[in-house]
Amino acid sequence: MENLQNYEKAGQIAREVLEYGKSLIKKDASLLDVTKKVEAKIFELNAKPAFPVQISMNDIAAHYCAEPDDKTVFSDQLVSLDVGVHVDGFIGDNACTVDLSEKNKELVEASRKALDNAIKVIQVGTTLSEIGKTIGETIESYGFKPVRNLSGHGLDEYNIHCPPTVPNFDTKDETQLEKGQAIAIEPFATNGIGLIHEKGLPDVFSITEARSVRIEFVRQILNRIDKFNGLPFAKRWLSEQFSLAKVNLALSQFKKLGILKEYPPLVEKSNGLVSQAEHSLLVDDKVKVLTEIS
């Protein structure tokens, strides 16, 4: 099965890149520099980013992406690294959390253990409710809360988020996993209330439908975005080729046309710290963890 080979390849590269990125997250390193190195590694290994590398810190659960002139320097933050790569559209998505303060080991362990336990119950026919219950109960056993409005997801060709939505708590959803599904499981654990909201300006976007534009440079930017095959992209990627002023203008045009999807940072509502762990899996008679080192 050619799909399986592509999924396996994407998964292995996603893992290798994640481990590489993890090794770079150290006190005094720059977030922008680490992001660029991690993205370069993806290309070096003959894959492409399925979305811009995200490095979210402390109470930011997800979707923080280095700005073109990002000045963040690592010191004692809780740092989550989320890496997605694709090989011909087949995606491997995985994440881990590094605790630079060394004061949040349990919080990091909670999401990681929840992921391990979820993987143990997954087989063809497992209900979403059962997965959510396993994740939620594991995180609670550490005295933390799962983030209830973030979830895992299905993976499809050039599609990072498709059904099923894989919950991080028991939603009583009796939908069963089906043979052949590729899914990402991603528990988030927090010492806050367990809810996130969108906060701050987005640096990650995608274009939701084709549209013709009149202004030449806006068209050039749209042509550049077309090469991402509908997958999310970073403002930073465009600003390597076009001036930031032009990029901002083009983005506002796309927004006016109603074809721009924005992904602002997702911040824990009570500003609790958030850890994340993630693997991509292929549901089969023998479940395969695609982003595990084989």
Ligand code: MN
């Ligand atoms: Mn991810």
Ligand code: MN
């Ligand atoms: Mn994911």
